[in-house]
Amino acid sequence: MPQSASHDVTEAAPASVKVIEVSNIEVIYNHVILVLKGVSLAVPEGGIVALLGANGAGKSTTLKAISNLLLAERGEVTKGQVQCRGERVDGLSPNDLVRRGVIQVMEGRHCFGHLTVEENLLTGAFIHGNKRRQIADDLEKVCHYFPRLKVRRTSHAGYTSGGEQQMVAIGRALMSRPNTILLDEPSMGLAPQLVEEIFEIVKNLNEQEKVSFLLAEQNTNVALRYAHYGYILENGRVVLDGDAAALRENEDVKEFYLGVGGEGRRSFRDVKHYRRRKRWL
Helix, strand or coil: CCCCCHHHCCCCCCCCCEEEEEEEEEEEECCCEEEEEEEEEEEECCCEEEEECCCCCCHHHHHHHHHCCHHHHCEEEEEEEEEECCEECCCCCHHHHHHCCEEEECCCCCCCCCCEHHHHHHHCCHHHCCCHHHHHHHHHHHHHHCHHHHHCCCCEHHHCCHHHHHHHHHHHHHCCCCCEEEEECCCCCCCHHHHHHHHHHHHHHHHHCCCEEEEEECCHHHHHHHCCEEEEEECCEEEEEEEHHHHHHCHHHHHHCCCCECCECCCHHHCCCCCCCCCCC
């Protein structure tokens, strides 16, 4: 009798859950200024997704549209929708979204300068009420991922370095036990060594705590080394997306975002004008 070939049959992998799905959103500021023009993207569960582009491309606005922080800046989503695990959330408050496990770390390392590092971290645990044991455990976990903060926990945040303040901002977000973190320009103003340290921590949190990340970043080179997938924004539109490895090898991305053309790095003295236009324009 012929032997069963069941061992050759592989089951189809289950479709990954989309923790965040943005569908064709438009954002207007002050009822007049159109900033996002039909942006769509998705963050799979357990993924690191990079949102790339130059200053003013619409990266921060996209994050704020997801976290519902636009109203504070007189902005609004006028078209499209944002879903979290299949549930529409663009009408919720930022507080409601945090309770669903989605939190944003704002650009600029916002800390309470007059509070200590530990007090700053504890402000992120407000949704847990008086669960002292849980909060203490979360604090220890944050200090495990950010050893610098354990050393500086009694220092006033206003007197810590830029890198330490960025760690405080991310650590404070972790205190709410999120499943998804929206990280806005984590490398801004930091020395290259600190940038690598921050991204290594992001990678560890993703692998060990299963936290999903959507990070807006101008440092394309670093972001594509740590991300699984990337979207490139220009003038409020997604012009290119794909696996991070494929984007790193894309000739347009190399030339216009990584500063490396097909012939390697070139001096600006050798370039009178762009040799070609971007293929997506």
